[in-house]
Amino acid sequence: MRSRPLITLRLTTAPTQHIGPGPHGTRLTFPITGGSFDGDRLRGTVLPGGDDWVIQRADGVLELDLRITLATDDGALVHMTFEGIRDDAAPGSPYFRTLPRFETADARYAFLNRLLAVGTGELGADGPVHVIEEIL
Amino acid sequence: MESRLLMTMQVAVAGPQRIGAVPHGTRVTAPIASGHFEGPRLRGKVLPGGGDWTLLRADGVLELDLRVTLETDDGALIHVASFGLRHGPPDVIAALARGDRVDPATYYFRTTLRFETSHPAYGFLNRLVAVSSGDRRAAGPLYTIDEIL
Numbered sequence: 001m002r003s004r005p006l007i008t009l010r011l012t013t014a015p016t017q018h019i020g021p022g023p024h025g026t027r028l029t030f031p032i033t034g035g036s037f038d039g040d041r042l043r044g045t046v047l048p049g050g051d052d053w054v055i056q057r058a059d060g061v062l063e064l065d066l067r068i069t070l071a072t073d074d075g076a077l078v079h080m081t082f083e084g085i086r087d088d089a090a091p092g093s094p095y096f097r098t099l100p101r102f103e104t105a106d107a108r109y110a111f112l113n114r115l116l117a118v119g120t121g122e123l124g125a126d127g128p129v130h131v132i133e134e135i136l
Numbered sequence: 137m138e139s140r141l142l143m144t145m146q147v148a149v150a151g152p153q154r155i156g157a158v159p160h161g162t163r164v165t166a167p168i169a170s171g172h173f174e175g176p177r178l179r180g181k182v183l184p185g186g187g188d189w190t191l192l193r194a195d196g197v198l199e200l201d202l203r204v205t206l207e208t209d210d211g212a213l214i215h216v217a218s219f220g221l222r223h224g225p226p227d228v229i230a231a232l233a234r235g236d237r238v239d240p241a242t243y244y245f246r247t248t249l250r251f252e253t254s255h256p257a258y259g260f261l262n263r264l265v266a267v268s269s270g271d272r273r274a275a276g277p278l279y280t281i282d283e284i285l
Contacts, residue, residue: 059262059263085264087263090263097264097265099265110195113195113197114195114197114221114223115244116246118137118265133137135248
């Protein structure tokens with residue numbers, strides 16, 4: 001599968017909301033307070049107010065469901081979502097992989113509406129960091 | 137990003153249901169009649185009853201929302217959900233619509249996939265995400281599906 005770098009996304013989060021056990025597993029949310037993103041074709045900040053709505057499954061894997069708004073340094077807004085999983089018990093190192101999608105009205109960034117992407121996540125000292133690549 | 141081949145999957149699409157212009161675009165539902173899949177770790181058939189729920193957006197991009205059940209040669213059932221985008225130059229898309237043989241390198245047909253199974257031999261599928269490249273043959277798409285490592 002061919003890919004090329006799109007952005008490195010760094011998120012800052014507020015304390016986890018522990019909603020607790022529900023019909024699908026244990027519900028948590030990771031509120032997003034901000035962050036930044038950087039890449040060859042776009043860069044800027046993450047607006048506060050997004051969240052990652054998570055279910056911890058019976059097998060321990062976290063199912064991720066994030067929605068955030070990106071603000072580019074030249075004034076475009078981009079709606080970004082991803083689904084994904086984080087399996088801390090994966091052999092070797094956590095398997096933290098996401099499938100981002102984007103929507104924007106800004107013609108300069110319309111290419112984001114036409115691509116699919118894959119992200120590799122890591123829990124950095126200041127919050128989650130996602131290295132996101134465009135699927136070519 | 138590192139990946140490795142998971143499987144190829146060929147589906148056969150039955151007559152499409154053209155629902156038409158709906159608020160989000162043009163809705164066409166493609167029932168899946170049959171198919172087969174093959175890879176280093178699993179192989180078998182695509183059961184009838186799945187489908188690809190497609191939406192042609194105003195910007196010319198086709199969104200594809202596929203759900204099928206796979207049955208492995210050793211009797212495991214696997215639920216597959218795949219979200220995809222397809223777009224290309226107008227003449228290429230027109231050739232696909234006619235059922236012509238078209239080089240898949242001339243258009244963008246990519247999907248992201250998730251799997252669910254209760255069979256212990258295939259539990260690894262519950263703990264990965266996958267990406268595919270589609271080749272829209274006349275009888276139905278052929279997907280080359282890679283596991284994201």
